[in-house]
Amino acid sequence: MRPRPLSADLVxxxxxxxxxxxxxxLRGGLASNSITELVGEAAAAKTQTCLQLLLCAQKPASEGGLAGSALYIYTEGDPPLRRLQELANYQKPSSCPANNPFDHIYIERDITSGEELLACLERVRRLLSSPPGRPLRLIVIDSIAYIFRDVGDNASVGAYVERTGLLFQIASLLRRYADEYNVAVVVTNQVMDAVSAAESGGKAPAARHTGGLKLMSDGRQVIPALGLAWANCVHTRIFLARAQQMVVLPDDAVQQAHILRTMQVVFSPYLPQSLCHYLVTQAGVISPENLGR
Structure with a gap:
């Protein structure tokens, strides 16, 4: 169930x-009309990146934004609204200097199952077709893996079949929205320890999940959760990880050390496999090379 191919020269x-x-x-940022997955362990800054995107989507095209509103579906309890407000104080889009950036962010919470997520997404069509304000240009699901976490290694074949069916329905609906309404879709996913070839009977499942890359997080090799069925549903997979290195910002008065993180393009129809570093500061997610610019 591969999504449709995308051109290398996206318009x-x-x-x-x-x-x-x-x-x-990322050659300009996250593309509309496609599904982008951010995958990584806890504290890899997946949610931080999503919160920043909710604000960036409101910016005009001249500033790299989508000039629209965003939908944030948070599945892990109470959404981090305090952190979102902190980022908004630093990054309020210039297109709405007199308005609250929260006016252009729709938030859904208390989603505890795949069925509830699917029902929530089915209700989104009305918001896409008849928005009360700015057009909806970004849908973020944080996280897709959390609500399927109960399907473990000892689950029955029927449980896996049911999960796969739900994932396909969710992915199909997201692709339809991306195609019909020119929406950028972002989902976050978790990771699990990679099984060695010896443990898997001579097979190499890690390579099938990661495009041949060896993904390392805190010194361990990991692979994205939800398996190959879900991997075939996304266009672009981006791996976020904490590096075992600390960085002190040159203009930091208290000389606080920040954890260096990596962003790695695992697979994409229009991006080469690549890697860069970034930090999470009070002002948001930023590349160390961009500090002070």
Whole structure:
């Protein structure tokens, strides 16, 4: 169930990540009309990146934004609204200097199952077709893996079949929205430890999940959760990880050390496999090379 192929020369709008050097790696930002997955362990800054995108989507095209509103579907309890407000104080889009950026963000919470997520997404069509304000240009699901976490290694074949069916329905609906309404879709996913070839009977499942790349997080090899069925549903997979290195910002008065993180393009129909570094600061996600610019 591979999504339709995308051209290497995309003409669809892209949403800036809020940092020129990170945008350069993604050739302008995250593409509309496609599904982008951010995958990584806890504290890899998946949610931080999503929050920044919610604000960046409101920016005009001249600033790399989508000039629209965003939908944030948060599945892991209470959404981090305090952090979103903190980022908004630093990154309020210039297109709405007198308005609250929250006016252009729709938030859905208390989604606890795949069935509830599918029902929520089915209701989104009305918002897409008849928006009360700015057109909806970004849909973020944070996270897709959390609501399927109960399907473990000892689950029955029927449970896996049911999960796969739900994932296909969700992915199909997201692709339809991306195609019909020119929407950028972003989902976050978790990781699990990679099984060695010896443990898997001589096979190499990690390579099938990661396009042949060896993904490392905190010194461990990992692979994205949800398996190959879900991997075939997304266009672009981006791996986020904490590097085992600390960085002190040159203009930081208290000389606080920040964890260096990596952003890696795992597979994409229009992006080469590549890697860059970034930090999470009070002002948001930013490349270390872009500090002070």
């Amino acid at each position: 669809w709008p892209k949403c800036t990540l809020g940092c020129p050097l990170l945008d350069k790696v």
